[in-house]
Every structure is written in structure tokens, then in C-alpha cells.
Amino acid sequence: MNKIKITINNHPVEIKKDTSILDAARQIGVNIPTLCYHKDLCIAGNCRVCLVELAGQKRLSPACATPCEDGMEIFTNSVKVRNSRKHIIELLLSEHNADCTRCYKNGNCELQKLASDYKIMTSDFIPLVPFKHYTIDMFSPSIIKDDSKCIRCQRCVRTCAGLQGVNALTVAYKGDQMKITSFFEKSMNEVNCTNCGQCVIHCPTGALTERNYIEEVWEAITDPTKHVVVQTAPAVRVALGEELGFAVGTRITGKMVAALRSLGFDSVMDTDFTADLTIMEEGTELLSRLKRALVDHDPDVKLPMATSCSPGWIKYIEHMYPDYLGYLSTCKSPQQMFGVLVKTYYAQARNLQPDKIVSVSIMPCTAKKFEANRPEMHASGYRDVDYVLTTRELAIMIKQAGIDFMKLEDAKFDRLMGESTGAGVIFGATGGVMEAALRTAYELVTGRDVPFDNLNILPVRGMEGVREASILIENPLKEWAFLNGVELKCAIVHGLINAKKLMDAIQSGETQYHFIEVMACPGGCLGGGGQPIPTSPEIRRKRAEAIYAEDEGMPLRKSHLNPEVIKIYADFLIKPLGEKSHLLLHTNYTARKRY
Amino acid sequence: MDTSTTLIKNLADQYGRSRNNLLPILQSVVKQEKYLSELSMITIAKELDISASEVYGTATFYSFLEHQKMGRYIIRVCKTITCSMKGKNQILLAIQDMLKIDIGETTPDGTFSLLQTNCLGFCHKAPTMLINNDVYTELTPEKVREVLSGYLAKAKEGENDE
Numbered sequence: 001m002n003k004i005k006i007t008i009n010n011h012p013v014e015i016k017k018d019t020s021i022l023d024a025a026r027q028i029g030v031n032i033p034t035l036c037y038h039k040d041l042c043i044a045g046n047c048r049v050c051l052v053e054l055a056g057q058k059r060l061s062p063a064c065a066t067p068c069e070d071g072m073e074i075f076t077n078s079v080k081v082r083n084s085r086k087h088i089i090e091l092l093l094s095e096h097n098a099d100c101t102r103c104y105k106n107g108n109c110e111l112q113k114l115a116s117d118y119k120i121m122t123s124d125f126i127p128l129v130p131f132k133h134y135t136i137d138m139f140s141p142s143i144i145k146d147d148s149k150c151i152r153c154q155r156c157v158r159t160c161a162g163l164q165g166v167n168a169l170t171v172a173y174k175g176d177q178m179k180i181t182s183f184f185e186k187s188m189n190e191v192n193c194t195n196c197g198q199c200v201i202h203c204p205t206g207a208l209t210e211r212n213y214i215e216e217v218w219e220a221i222t223d224p225t226k227h228v229v230v231q232t233a234p235a236v237r238v239a240l241g242e243e244l245g246f247a248v249g250t251r252i253t254g255k256m257v258a259a260l261r262s263l264g265f266d267s268v269m270d271t272d273f274t275a276d277l278t279i280m281e282e283g284t285e286l287l288s289r290l291k292r293a294l295v296d297h298d299p300d301v302k303l304p305m306a307t308s309c310s311p312g313w314i315k316y317i318e319h320m321y322p323d324y325l326g327y328l329s330t331c332k333s334p335q336q337m338f339g340v341l342v343k344t345y346y347a348q349a350r351n352l353q354p355d356k357i358v359s360v361s362i363m364p365c366t367a368k369k370f371e372a373n374r375p376e377m378h379a380s381g382y383r384d385v386d387y388v389l390t391t392r393e394l395a396i397m398i399k400q401a402g403i404d405f406m407k408l409e410d411a412k413f414d415r416l417m418g419e420s421t422g423a424g425v426i427f428g429a430t431g432g433v434m435e436a437a438l439r440t441a442y443e444l445v446t447g448r449d450v451p452f453d454n455l456n457i458l459p460v461r462g463m464e465g466v467r468e469a470s471i472l473i474e475n476p477l478k479e480w481a482f483l484n485g486v487e488l489k490c491a492i493v494h495g496l497i498n499a500k501k502l503m504d505a506i507q508s509g510e511t512q513y514h515f516i517e518v519m520a521c522p523g524g525c526l527g528g529g530g531q532p533i534p535t536s537p538e539i540r541r542k543r544a545e546a547i548y549a550e551d552e553g554m555p556l557r558k559s560h561l562n563p564e565v566i567k568i569y570a571d572f573l574i575k576p577l578g579e580k581s582h583l584l585l586h587t588n589y590t591a592r593k594r595y
Numbered sequence: 596m597d598t599s600t601t602l603i604k605n606l607a608d609q610y611g612r613s614r615n616n617l618l619p620i621l622q623s624v625v626k627q628e629k630y631l632s633e634l635s636m637i638t639i640a641k642e643l644d645i646s647a648s649e650v651y652g653t654a655t656f657y658s659f660l661e662h663q664k665m666g667r668y669i670i671r672v673c674k675t676i677t678c679s680m681k682g683k684n685q686i687l688l689a690i691q692d693m694l695k696i697d698i699g700e701t702t703p704d705g706t707f708s709l710l711q712t713n714c715l716g717f718c719h720k721a722p723t724m725l726i727n728n729d730v731y732t733e734l735t736p737e738k739v740r741e742v743l744s745g746y747l748a749k750a751k752e753g754e755n756d757e
Contacts, residue, residue, distance in 0.1 A: 167646030172655040183648040184633055184662075192646065595637060595647040 004070040009077065021052055021063040021074055032076050033085070033114055035092075035204050036153035037064040039536045040522070042162055047153045048088050049114065053078045060084055087124075089114050094125040095132065096205070097148035104144075105206035108533060111151060112205075139187040141373040142195035142211055142366040150180055150207035156199035163522055165497030166316065168193035168595070180207075183595050192319040192595040194496065196312035196520045197366030197390075197529015210366045210530060213387040214397055220358040220387070221264040228358045229346065230265040231338045231417075232256060234272050235364040235428030235525035236391045238546035242532040242539075243395030244405040249542030251550050254410025259398050260362075261411060267346075270413045271361065272420030274334040274341065275427040275436070277568070278309065279559035281585055282331045282433075283441040284576035286515055287480075295482045302326040304491070304506065304513035307433050309333045311371035312520025312529075314589065316496050321503050322591035330586040334427065335361050335368055336377050339384030340584045341417060345572045349416055354380060360387045362394045364428070364528035367520065379584050390530025419564040422455075422550070422557035429547045430494035430524035431460035431467065434517040438471060438490075439558045445473060445480040455557050461548070463523060463541065465498040466491065468513075494519040494527075600638050602627060607642040614645060617653055621660050629669070630661035658712060666701040668746050671712035671725040681721035682735075687711075689736035693743055706750045707743075 002017035008025055015024045020043075025032050036047035045065030052063045055073035060081065068074075075081060093115060100106050134148035152171075157180060160169045168191050172181050182191045200208045220228050237253040246252060260268045285305065292301040308314060308329045317324060332340070338361070343354040361368065365388075371377065372385035389397075398405055413419070423439055426432030435457045442450045450457060450471070459469040469490045473483045491513045493502045499518045505511045521528045523540035526547060551557060559565065573580050606623050610616040617639070624635050631654050640647040654660045661669070672678075672687055691697060694707050701708040717723040720732035724739075731742055 167649050170646075170648035170652035172652045174656050181648075183636070183646075183651050191648065593637075594641060 004068060006068050006070070006072040006074060008074045010073075015068055017070075018067045021061070021066050021068055021072075022050055024068050025052075025063065025074070025076055030076055032063045033117070034064060035110060035114070035151065036155060038155050038158075038202055039538075040163060040202065041155060041158040044154055044158060047092070047151065049085060049092075051081060051084055051088070052076045053081050086118050086120065089118055089120055090123065090125055092151050093120060094123070095128045096151060097129050097134065097146075103149065103206040104209045104212065105149075109206060110204035137187050137189075138211070140189040140193070140195065140211065140370070142369040143188055143193070143197060143200060144209050144211050145188055146207055146209075147179060147181075149205045151205055152178060152180060153204060154180065155202045155204065156180060156208055159198045159202045163198055163495050163497060164194070164196060164520070165500045166192060166194055166196075169199060192316075192592075194312040194315040194319075194520060195367035195370040195529075196496070198521060200366060200529050201531065201533050201535050210390050210392070211369060212393050212396075213369075213389060214393050214400075217360055217387050217389060217397070220360070223358075225356060226358045227266045227350075227352055227356055228264070228360060229267045229269065229342050230260050230360045230362060231269055231271045231274075231335070231342075232260070232362045233335065233364055233368075233428065233525060234275060234425045234432075234547065235528060235531065235543070236362050236394070238428065238526060238543045238550065239364060239531045240391050240395060243392060244398060246406075248539050249546045251546050252405075253550070254412070255405060255408040256394075257413055258408040258411035259403050259405055260394075262403055262408075263397055263401055265360070267414045268411075269338075269416070269418040270420050270424075271334045271338055271363075272424030272427070273417045273562070273564055274337040275424035276421055276559035276562040276565045277337055277585070278331055278334050278427075278433075279423060279436050279440050280565060280569070280576045281581060282307070282329050283437050283444065283559075285329055285331065286437065287441060287445070288577065290483065290486075290514065294486070304489075304516045305329055307517045309427065309433055310518060310520045310525075311365070311367035312496065313499060313518045315367065315370070315592070316499060316520065317503070318590055318592040319594050320500070321507070322594075324503065324507075325589040325591060328589060330588065332377075332585055332587045333368075333371060334424075335363060335388070336371065336384055336587070337585050338417065339372070339377070340379045341568075343380035343382050343384060344584060345568060346416060348572075354382050357382075358386050359384065360389065361385050362389050362391065364391050364525045364531045365521075366390060366529040368530070376587055379587075391528075391532060392530060395532070415564070417564065417568075419562055420554075421559055421562045422552065422554035423559040424562070425550045425554065426547055428525045429461070429544045430519050431462070431492045431517065432524060432547070433519075434460045434469070434490055434492050434515065436559055437515070438488075440560045442471065442473070443558065444560070445476045445483055447477050454552075456548075456552075460490065460492050460517075461544075463537065463544070465495060466493050466501060468492075488515065489513045490515045490517070492517045494524050495522045496520050599624075599628065599632070599635050603635060603638045603642060607639075612643050614643065617643060617645075617650065621650070621654055621657075625660055629665045629667075630663060632662075632664070636662075664701065666705050666708040667750065668706060668726050669708045669710060671710045671715075673713070673715045673717070673721070673723045673725075674711040675714040675718075677714075677718035678722040683722045685736055686722050686724065686734050686739055689739045690743065693740055706747070 032050045035049045036044045045062045050063040051060040053075040137145040157169050161167050241250040241252040292298040306328050342359045347354045369388040372388050377384045423436035471488045473486050476483050526543040527540040606620045610619050636650040637647045640650045722734045723732050
């Protein structure tokens with residue numbers, strides 16, 4: 001290893017060659033402020049907040065974009081650095097709509113924090129906001145883009161390009177006219193934005209935020225004529241704690257249920273239940289497609305079958321690969337299955353009028369807001385899911401209600417649609433849907449457990465962008481004899497940039513799979529655009545560990561063993577892919593224009 | 596397939612389909628069609644397998660890649676310091692008065708568009724303007740009216756000046 005010697009603020013440091021000044025300083029506990037820098041993204045070096053002084057050089061250098069060189073003497077807090085940094089923050093503020101008390105990001109804004117840390121109390125520069133004619137884009141059901149809060153750090157642009165490969169956002173014009181916008185400055189709702197919200201969790205200011213429905217939900221809760229049902233997605237229980245004082249990766253499922261109950265929801269149930277149900281439907285769908293391909297030699301059967309849980313991925317494929325919509329599983333996402341069942345199955349069982357039910361979901365996701373808003377998601381005769389809140393919005397409500405979250409006693413989900421298995425929980429991590437499906441499908445076909453230690457199908461787990469796994473089917477039950485010796489080939493990707501790689505490979509015919517899982521966000525739902533801010537590879541890894549720990553701690557870990565799933569098939573749905581399932585739990589997709 | 600799509604396909608064949616062929620393709624489309632329409636940008640994006648917003652970002656960065664429908668003659672008046680000091684505002688007023696259009700607008704008959712531009716490099720002969728590819732220097736209101744009258748006459752005769 002190539003080591004070099006440098007000094008930071010006169011402290012001698014030995015460091016690996018090519019380490020950036022920023023990383024070197026952080027390694028020895030010297031903090032250099034940043035704005036445009038983000039661990040998930042490529043280096044831009046455009047905000048200049050991280051400027052440092054190098055001995056012998058007149059110009060200051062950005063710490064994030066400057067690699068250490070042997071003998072470098074670095075000063076991170078000299079008079080020159082402090083003055084420049086203050087001026088840079090002031091200049092950023094002169095173009096920024098600093099109406100902080102009325103901002104959704106108030107208290108969780110990196111620019112606000114810098115202004116506070118450096119005590120920016122003067123305004124030496126002309127405030128330019130009145131001359132800028134900034135616009136706010138509020139047409140998307142998921143994301144609000146307020147240009148008056150934008151500091152043009154381009155984290156969102158790099159996120160949309162580098163993590164997602166969507167490029168809905170771009171840098172347009174130049175100089176003082178430069179702005180972050182979409183194609184022809186259309187609304188985000190009009191272009192190829194997938195609503196994944198990765199830009200929202202990477203934005204340092206209030207320029208990109210989720211569209212929040214907090215007041216609407218409060219109103220429903222306080223309306224005595226309404227019965228308000230809430231469902232919680234798997235990835236919420238491993239991240240909500242971060243907003244409420246717990247360490248990253250703390251599982252707070254019981255406390256979350258207790259908090260929801262004390263917020264006033266009439267029934268607190270679990271999206272994991274419909275995750276298990278999704279496995280029953282999707283697993284059966286996969287087996288029926290395999291049968292059509294291998295036994296009936298049906299030329300129209302579409303393989304690989306792709307998962308359909310991630311609404312960001314759905315919107316992406318609708319824009320980018322409209323010819324491949326037939327490859328998607330027709331299963332609705334767990335959120336939408338839950339929504340439709342609340343206003344049918346649950347309403348019947350509890351003897352409630354569906355129009356008096358308000359169905360709320362807590363999701364790690366901003367795209368779920370768009371999904372709930374889709375015209376086809378009215379299979380119950382009503383809007384299936386009325387309001388979608390992100391993990392962050394739930395945390396806000398808990399704080400508003402004055403609940404001491406830390407001190408809550410653990411509570412359990414309500415019955416009927418609140419029971420889940422470990423297979424439902426792992427939906428929250430990349431590879432989870434695949435693992436859950438394999439656990440059930442393999443057992444359905446062979447009558448035995450998947451041949452992996454303790455049901456943990458490790459090859460499908462991990463944070464690698466594209467992963468492959470295969471499972472050999474041997475000695476199946478009689479009715480599945482045609483699958484004997486078949487090697488079931490699977491691929492798992494997360495982050496839409498990896499989805500593009502996979503889809504291009506499938507399109508070119510160079511790879512052949514039976515089943516693919518795609519999650520729009522890095523790490524799967526646990527890294528979703530509705531999760532607590534900040535995010536980083538380290539944070540996502542910890543949340544994933546928590547998800548798998550939650551799975552291991554469950555008494556039941558296979559979807560088909562969920563007693564409430566067994567019950568709903570006995571009482572209501574009759575069988576997977578049956579008539580009622582088709583009507584309520586399956587959907588179709590819309591080809592959209594490519595931008 | 597409309598002519599614009601065919602043009603872009605041919606250009607992509609000619610220049611190649613990698614990201615760094617974007618600029619020559621954009622320039623050629625502007626040369627042919629005077630501006631880059633939404634449809635052209637989407638078609639270019641599809642051909643190069645990049646996103647349309649990336650094409651838009653590139654097109655808006657460069658002053659000479661128009662993305663709005665332009666008139667047959669694009670007038671670009673230099674807006675930088677020397678020309679301003681030498682009476683650029685009067686020149687602009689003369690043009691606006693004669694053509695009845697504002698900066699950024701096109702005459703209803705589609706003959707002229709009026710834009711401002713950064714330095715044209717003719718500071719020693721300020722004020723300056725550009726009409727399509729021809730430079731006009733040391734302008735006065737009278738001279739501007741004369742030049743524009745020439746173009747008007749040409750447009751009426753339906754002559755092709757390119």
C-alpha cells in the first residue's frame with residue numbers, strides 16, 4: 001500500500017495515496033463542512049464550502065475534490081478559509097429563499113445548519129431572490145420541487161443519473177441563469193420521473209421534498225364518522241427509530257404499533273400480511289408461467305417474470321421498456337393489495353361501510369404516493385389507498401402528538417390483516433421478494449424446505465448492484481414432475497441504473513432468467529426515498545441487518561404458513577390466481593412516453 | 596417517419612451513437628431546421644440511448660442551439676459592455692420599433708426573430724449584430740433600418756439566401 005505523509009492543521013498524518021483531503025481530515029476527526037458532497041455520489045466540487053488552504057498555494061482548494069499529495073500541509077480553519085467559507089455560505093443564501101420557519105425542511109436542512117454553525121448574521125450581498133422568478137412544481141403527487149430553495153449543488157442530478165440512470169433532472173442554461181430542471185422545464189409529473197424520491201433524500205435543502213399528507217390524515221383521524229385503517233411497510237420498522245432518537249438499525253416494530261394506536265388510528269395492521277399474500281399470488285403466477293413454457297410450449301408466455309412491488313420500477317419500465325410490460329408480474333404491490341382488501345374483505349368482516357373507511361399507508365417510499373393515485377387502483381369501487389405517508393411524515397406526526405416514543409410499551413398489530421411471517425418482512429431489503437418467493441415456491445413444488453441453512457438464501461442477499469442465483473429443482477412432487485432437473489435462474493437488481501443493465505442484457509438475449517427482482521432504490525425499500533435523511537451505504541447496510549434479524553426472530557418464516565393468509569383464502573379469495581384474486585389483486589400497466 | 600426523424604437517424608448513422616456525438620448532431624439539426632424541437636430532442640435521445648433532459652441540458656447551455664421555433668432570420672444583438680456603451684440600446688429600440696417584436700420574439704410572418712448575444716468579438720466596431728451568419732458592425736439606427744429593409748425585400752421575393 002502506498003502511504004504518504006501530510007499534515008492537517010499541523011498534525012502529522014500518514015495516509016493512503018489518493019485519499020481526498022476531506023476523507024483524510026474526517027479520518028482524524030477534523031470535520032470539514034460540505035454541501036454538494038455525498039457518499040453515494042460522484043464528486044462534483046461545485047459548492048466550494050469545503051475549501052481548505054494548502055501551504056504555498058495562493059488559491060484555496062476544495063477538500064472533496066483534491067487528493068492528498070506527499071508533504072502537503074493542509075489548513076482547514078485558517079483565517080482565509082474561515083472568511084471564504086462564510087462568504088460562500090452568504091452567497092448561497094443571497095440566492096436562497098431563506099424563509100426557514102415556513103419551510104418543510106426546517107430543522108433538517110444542511111444549508112440552515114451551516115448558516116447556524118457559522119453564525120451568518122449579516123447580509124453583505126444583495127438578496128437576489130426577488131429577481132430570480134423561481135417556480136415551484138407541485139403537480140406531482142409524490143414530490144415537490146421548489147427552485148427558490150435550490151442551491152444548485154446538483155446532488156439530485158447526480159442521484160438521478162448515477163444511482164438511478166433516469167436523468168429526469170438535468171442542469172440547464174449557464175451562468176446566473178443555470179437551473180436544475182427537467183426536459184423543457186415540464187412538471188416532474190409529466191416527464192420520466194419515477195417518483196422514487198432518491199433526489200429528495202439526497203437534497204441538502206428544501207428544494208426537493210415529499211408531498212406530505214399529514215394534515216389530511218389528522219383530519220381523517222379526528223373525524224368521528226371515519227374508520228381509519230393504517231398499514232405499515234416492512235422497511236419502516238427498521239428506520240423510523242432514526243427519526244425518533246434511536247441508533248441506525250434499531251428495530252422498533254412494537255413501539256411503532258403502539259405509537260400508531262395512540263395517534264388515533266382505529267386499526268393498525270401490517271403490509272407484511274399482504275407481502276405474504278403477494279408471495280402466494282406471485283409464486284403461483286411464476287409456476288403457472290413455467291408450466292406454460294415447459295409443458296404447453298406456449299410461445300406467448302413471458303419469461304423472465306419480473307417482480308412488480310416497486311412502483312418506481314413500474315414507472316421506469318413503463319417509460320423505458322414499454323414492450324416488456326408483459327414480463328411484469330400482474331400482482332399489485334402489497335400496499336395496493338392491502339388497500340383493496342381493507343375496503344372489501346376487512347369491511348365485510350368488521351361490518352363497515354367501505355365509504356366510511358379511510359385507508360392510510362406508511363411507506364419508505366414517495367413513489368407509493370403516485371401508485372395509490374393511479375386510476376386503476378380503485379378495484380374496491382373506492383380509492384383503495386387514500387393517503388400514503390412516508391416514514392418521515394409518520395415521525396413528524398408522532399412528534400406533533402407529543403408521544404414519548406422511547407418510553408412506549410411494545411404493542412401488537414390488530415388481527416385479520418396484521419399477521420405476518422419473516423418472508424413478508426424481508427420484502428424491505430433487496431433480494432427479499434426473491435428469497436420469500438423461493439422459500440414458498442420451492443416447498444410448494446418439492447414438499448421440502450429450500451436447501452439453504454435455516455432458510456437463509458444467502459446468494460440473493462447483499463448490496464451488489466446485480467446479483468444472480470440459481471436453484472436446482474430435484475425430486476419434485478408428482479404434479480410438478482415437469483420441473484425435475486430444472487435450474488431456476490434468478491437475477492436481483494436494485495437501483496434503477498442496475499435495472500437498465502439487466503433489461504439491456506435481457507433485451508439483447510445474452511442472459512436467460514426465469515425470475516427477476518427489481519427494486520428501484522439502492523438497498524431496496526430500506527433505502528427508499530421516503531426513509532429518514534441522511535442515507536449512506538453504511539446506514540443501508542445496518543437497516544438490512546435489522547431486517548434480516550427481524551426475519552430470524554419470527555416464529556413463521558414462510559408466507560404460505562401465515563394463518564391469516566390461509567384464512568383469507570378459505571373465507572374470501574378461494575385460491576391464488578382465482579377469479580376474486582384477478583379482480584382485486586392483479587392489475588395491468590400503461591405504456592408511457594420515453595423522455 | 597417524418598423528415599425530422601429521418602434527418603436525425605441519418606445524422607446518428609453519420610456521426611455515431613455515443614454520448615460525445617451529441618453536439619455535432621445538435622448543430623446539424625439546428626443548421627437544417629433552425630431550432631431543436633421537443634420531438635427532435637426526444638428522437639436524438641432515443642438514438643443515442645440517453646435521456647431527453649440530458650439533450651435539453653446541453654442544448655440550453657449553448658447560445659447558438661435554439662430550442663424555440665425561430666424566424667427565417669435570427670437577429671442577435673451584442674449585449675456586452677462595449678456595444679452597450681456605443682449605443683446598443685438605441686439599436687435594439689430601432690429594431691423593435693421597425694419589426695414590432697420584443698427580445699425573444701418572432702414576427703408573426705416568421706421572418707425575423709430578435710435575440711441578444713454575448714460578445715461577438717467586434718468590440719472595435721461596436722455596436723454589432725448578427726443576422727444568421729452575417730455580421731453587421733458600427734451600427735446606427737439608420738443603418739439597422741437599411742439592413743433590415745434589405746432582408747424584408749429578400750423575404751418578399753422569396754429568395755433563398757443560404
